Amino acid sequence: MSRPAAIVGIGQTKHKKRRDDVSLPGLVREAAQRALDDAELGWTDIDAVVLGKAPDPFEGVMMPELSMADALGAVGKPIMRVHTAGSVGGSTALVATHLVQTGIHDRVLTVAYEKQAEGNAQWGLAGGRSGGMGAGGIFAPWMRSYMARAGAPEHIGWMVAVKDRRNAAKNPYAHLQMPNLTIDEVKDSPMLWDPIHWHESCPSSDGACAMVITTEDGAARSPHPPAWVLGTAMRSELGTFPGRDPVRPQAGVECAHLVYEAAGIRDPRQQVDIAELYVPFSWYEPMWLEGHDIAGPGEGWRMVESGETQIDGSFPVNPSGGVLSSNPIGASGMLRFAETALQVRGRAGEHQVPDATVGLAQAYGGAAQYFAMWVVGSTLDAVDQKR
Amino acid sequence: MTPAATEPDDDNSVKMMDYFMQLEYREPLCPVVRRYADQLLEGRLIGHQCPSCGLVYLPPRGYCPICVVETTDADETVLSDRGTVTNYTVVTPVQYYGQHETEPFVRASVTLDGGNATMNLQDLVDVPVDEVRVGMRVAAVWKPKGERSVADISNRSWGSAEGCIDGWRPTGEPDAPAEQFLGKATF
Amino acid sequence: MDDIAIIGYAQSPSQRRAELTEPQFLFPVISEAIERANVERRDIGFTCAGSCDYLSGQTFAFVMNLEAVGAWPPISESHVEMDGAWALYEAWVRLQHGDIDVALAFGSGKSSPGDPSEIYPLQLDPYTLTPLGADPVSMAALQARAMLDKGTITEQEMAEIAVRSRTNAANNPYAQVRGSGDVDTLLREPYVTAPLRRHDLPPISDGASAVVLATADKARAVCERPVWIRGIDHRIEPHQPGMRDLTESISTRQAGRHAGIDHGPVEVAELSATFSHQEKLLREALGLGDEVQVNPSGGALAANPVMAVGLARIAEAARAISERGVSRALAHATSGQCLQQNLVCVLEGA
Numbered sequence: 063m064s065r066p067a068a069i070v071g072i073g074q075t076k077h078k079k080r081r082d083d084v085s086l087p088g089l090v091r092e093a094a095q096r097a098l099d100d101a102e103l104g105w106t107d108i109d110a111v112v113l114g115k116a117p118d119p120f121e122g123v124m125m126p127e128l129s130m131a132d133a134l135g136a137v138g139k140p141i142m143r144v145h146t147a148g149s150v151g152g153s154t155a156l157v158a159t160h161l162v163q164t165g166i167h168d169r170v171l172t173v174a175y176e177k178q179a180e181g182n183a184q185w186g187l188a189g190g191r192s193g194g195m196g197a198g199g200i201f202a203p204w205m206r207s208y209m210a211r212a213g214a215p216e217h218i219g220w221m222v223a224v225k226d227r228r229n230a231a232k233n234p235y236a237h238l239q240m241p242n243l244t245i246d247e248v249k250d251s252p253m254l255w256d257p258i259h260w261h262e263s264c265p266s267s268d269g270a271c272a273m274v275i276t277t278e279d280g281a282a283r284s285p286h287p288p289a290w291v292l293g294t295a296m297r298s299e300l301g302t303f304p305g306r307d308p309v310r311p312q313a314g315v316e317c318a319h320l321v322y323e324a325a326g327i328r329d330p331r332q333q334v335d336i337a338e339l340y341v342p343f344s345w346y347e348p349m350w351l352e353g354h355d356i357a358g359p360g361e362g363w364r365m366v367e368s369g370e371t372q373i374d375g376s377f378p379v380n381p382s383g384g385v386l387s388s389n390p391i392g393a394s395g396m397l398r399f400a401e402t403a404l405q406v407r408g409r410a411g412e413h414q415v416p417d418a419t420v421g422l423a424q425a426y427g428g429a430a431q432y433f434a435m436w437v438v439g440s441t442l443d444a445v446d447q448k449r
Numbered sequence: 450m451t452p453a454a455t456e457p458d459d460d461n462s463v464k465m466m467d468y469f470m471q472l473e474y475r476e477p478l479c480p481v482v483r484r485y486a487d488q489l490l491e492g493r494l495i496g497h498q499c500p501s502c503g504l505v506y507l508p509p510r511g512y513c514p515i516c517v518v519e520t521t522d523a524d525e526t527v528l529s530d531r532g533t534v535t536n537y538t539v540v541t542p543v544q545y546y547g548q549h550e551t552e553p554f555v556r557a558s559v560t561l562d563g564g565n566a567t568m569n570l571q572d573l574v575d576v577p578v579d580e581v582r583v584g585m586r587v588a589a590v591w592k593p594k595g596e597r598s599v600a601d602i603s604n605r606s607w608g609s610a611e612g613c614i615d616g617w618r619p620t621g622e623p624d625a626p627a628e629q630f631l632g633k634a635t636f
Numbered sequence: 637m638d639d640i641a642i643i644g645y646a647q648s649p650s651q652r653r654a655e656l657t658e659p660q661f662l663f664p665v666i667s668e669a670i671e672r673a674n675v676e677r678r679d680i681g682f683t684c685a686g687s688c689d690y691l692s693g694q695t696f697a698f699v700m701n702l703e704a705v706g707a708w709p710p711i712s713e714s715h716v717e718m719d720g721a722w723a724l725y726e727a728w729v730r731l732q733h734g735d736i737d738v739a740l741a742f743g744s745g746k747s748s749p750g751d752p753s754e755i756y757p758l759q760l761d762p763y764t765l766t767p768l769g770a771d772p773v774s775m776a777a778l779q780a781r782a783m784l785d786k787g788t789i790t791e792q793e794m795a796e797i798a799v800r801s802r803t804n805a806a807n808n809p810y811a812q813v814r815g816s817g818d819v820d821t822l823l824r825e826p827y828v829t830a831p832l833r834r835h836d837l838p839p840i841s842d843g844a845s846a847v848v849l850a851t852a853d854k855a856r857a858v859c860e861r862p863v864w865i866r867g868i869d870h871r872i873e874p875h876q877p878g879m880r881d882l883t884e885s886i887s888t889r890q891a892g893r894h895a896g897i898d899h900g901p902v903e904v905a906e907l908s909a910t911f912s913h914q915e916k917l918l919r920e921a922l923g924l925g926d927e928v929q930v931n932p933s934g935g936a937l938a939a940n941p942v943m944a945v946g947l948a949r950i951a952e953a954a955r956a957i958s959e960r961g962v963s964r965a966l967a968h969a970t971s972g973q974c975l976q977q978n979l980v981c982v983l984e985g986a
């Protein structure tokens with residue numbers, strides 16, 4: 063069985079370096095309460111909760127769904143905890159969506175978070191050892207490979223950084239607020255992992271995101287326009303083996319084609335109005351444009367250069383400011399999913415892309431090996447309207 | 450430990466408290482990693498070559514995850530300790546608790562001669578950071594026998610050889626053609 | 637809900653200290669489950685794993701476990717930081733879509749490298765409970781004490797449960813604690829944490845389990861005797877022990893009701909009672925009478941591979957149906973301390 067599912071409530075916290083004004087349950091509840099308020103639903107209306115976050119050692123709390131059960135209103139209900147590395151926020155939203163689509167539950171609350179300041183993620187990633195480089199050190203050689211393969215000039219990365227930070231300035235929840243960041247400032251910022259400069263890297267944030275997902279009936283009762291889930295897909299591949307291509311991972315290619323097919327999209331560049339892609343380092347914007355066959359080989363960086371991915375371009379990418387502007391790791395994927403829903407609902411405020419009716423969200427994780435995607439629309443036939 | 454604050458929003462109120470914890474994990478090396486470590490101490494890099502697809506896994510894992518077949522000592526192969534830099538990045542270290550690095554350092558992928566086995570995130574020695582390039586020929590700098598250690602090798606840290614190899618030093622041979630590697634991120 | 641069937645299952649032997657790595661000992665378990673299911677690896681449309689970073693002492697530990705699955709070409713896959721029983725739940729949900737017909741769920745854990753009494757306090761509220769260092773044995777002891785004080789169990793009954801577990805485990809090749817021993821001897825042993833003695837506690841185990849699920853048509857096509865999942869549900873209770881009546885398991889009762897256990901008589905129950913007294917408590921929550929055979933495998937007191945133990949209960953309940961001709965069985969999995977979260981799965985033959 064598969065029935066339509068809709069997003070009727072979206073909430074997120076203000077993302078910050080350090081949310082020391084709230085506890086862990088306080089942080090997730092802030093996002094969840096906002097999602098419920100948006101849907102004009104109460105805690106008792108919720109049938110089940112799906113929680114996602116990145117590794118437990120980041121905060122030092124093992125299986126946090128146990129200690130947060132009360133704060134999430136889950137007592138007496140089913141609650142699950144998803145963990146698929148960086149893609150987790152996306153996978154978590156998909157698990158929640160599947161619970162509605164399959165008819166198991168009618169109203170599911172899904173929440174993802176990270177409170178990085180509560181622990182030390184760099185230490186966690188390095189396994190407590192010296193010489194750790196964080197995710198940037200792993201990904202940097204692949205970005206260099208992309209540049210060589212696609213013949214991309216180095217200023218592309220700087221352009222992405224400036225675009226996302228300026229978009230973030232229109233998003234009051236975004237962590238980094240840099241409305242006046244310039245190309246020169248990005249270029250002149252310290253080099254962290256060649257080719258990634260300081261301003262081309264994501265921050266470390268505390269934050270949470272939540273959504274309420276429901277049925278057609280639930281959507282009909284929603285006080286605000288719903289966003290409809292038109293397609294979902296997940297794909298994973300091995301992280302290391304001789305001959306693997308981590309620049310254009312096969313799992314990412316397949317995941318994209320699966321989600322396009324599910325949503326009835328033949329030409330994503332024409333039929334998608336806005337994309338929220340997981341771009342923790344600037345170069346991943348052109349890499350995913352090509353890696354998800356939105357652009358042809360060597361065309362991704364040209365889309366960036368020509369301004370197509372700007373908020374007023376023909377294919378806006380990350381109008382929210384993206385992961386480059388807010389990175390509460392476990393929530394970063396769900397924020398991509400939630401932002402596309404906000405856009406097709408017409409509720410994205412200052413960073414709203416006019417008349418957006420079809421949105422594509424993507425989250426990835428591990429050694430660029432875990433992918434989760436969805437396509438959402440303002441109506442169930444939003445993609446057909448674009449034929 | 451309630452803070453002695455006069456007002457709930459008093460800026461002097463305690464908002465965060467440190468809670469330090471230490472967990473100790475002890476896991477004996479599994480037989481294939483043990484064998485890899487013993488061979489490292491002897492100055493040899495060994496891998497398992499999958500009997501089905503021929504891919505070489507360094508260090509050996511005891512299986513080929515592609516073919517989903519187990520590999521054993523019979524599939525062991527000794528690999529060259531010379532190779533070519535096929536990719537790299539220059540890292541400016543982030544300072545976190547336990548980090549000792551302070552200056553920019555190179556982490557390179559070294560594809561070993563005679564096969565497709567690549568060691569990632571390797572240290573390069575005796576070469577200025579700005580002279581590192583794809584195609585550069587390098588050889589392992591083994592620590593003197595008595596100074597080699599496999600204490601940092603664990604079942605999960607596939608690929609680590611740092612307790613036995615100080616890094617990779619340019620051999621001075623002519624570079625391998627960079628075009629062969631640029632744009633490919635072997636792993 | 638569409639009927640989904642268990643068509644294959646496998647477990648590793650439970651060991652106090654596995655010599656192999658987690659992906660290494662998972663490897664043959666997954667292969668065996670697929671082989672028993674009489675399907676090809678490429679037939680699997682969805683895979684879901686359950687494991688725990690803190691158990692392994694490494695962030696992203698589950699990433700390496702993917703190698704035991706054979707994730708190339710890429711697969712549709714997910715992971716829960718929960719017992720493999722919840723991975724099975726997610727796989728069961730995924731199969732309800734009807735667009736794929738086979739799914740794999742597995743769970744694995746290696747408890748031997750760490751010290752459970754140091755790790756599990758991190759599972760508690762980080763502000764009020766973790767700093768107290770309350771370990772699972774102390775928490776379970778509080779629960780057992782509450783039951784003793786209430787008169788719902790005696791130390792004699794607790795020892796009887798342990799003896800029966802060990803006796804049942806004698807025939808289970810995957811079990812770790814086997815053998816007989818009589819109740820009187822066990823009761824003369826000193827307390828570990830009063831009122832719990834050694835026999836009331838689970839062993840520390842390394843191990844893995846895997847289950848292959850299929851939609852009805854596929855199951856009938858490949859399997860002679862599919863085991864049907866008639867209901868599956870899970871519920872959670874408040875976290876603070878003071879907010880709960882520890883002598884009852886309300887969430888187990890809720891999960892059991894939603895899973896439809898009262899739609900027919902249960903012959904066999906495989907319960908994740910990691911402490912002896914919890915078996916009695918779960919029996920009552922699920923309304924299991926004396927006629928129900930509980931933990932014929934020996935249960936969690938005989939083998940406790942954390943993250944795999946709940947899924948192993950489902951595998952054992954399925955085995956009772958497919959290999960021993962039982963017609964209706966239930967399996968139970970738990971998470972958290974003192975049975976905070978519980979899952980119930982009702983299985984039937986034909």
Ligand SMILES: [Zn+2]
Pocket residue numbers: 499500501502503504513514515516517
């Ligand atoms: Zn192979």
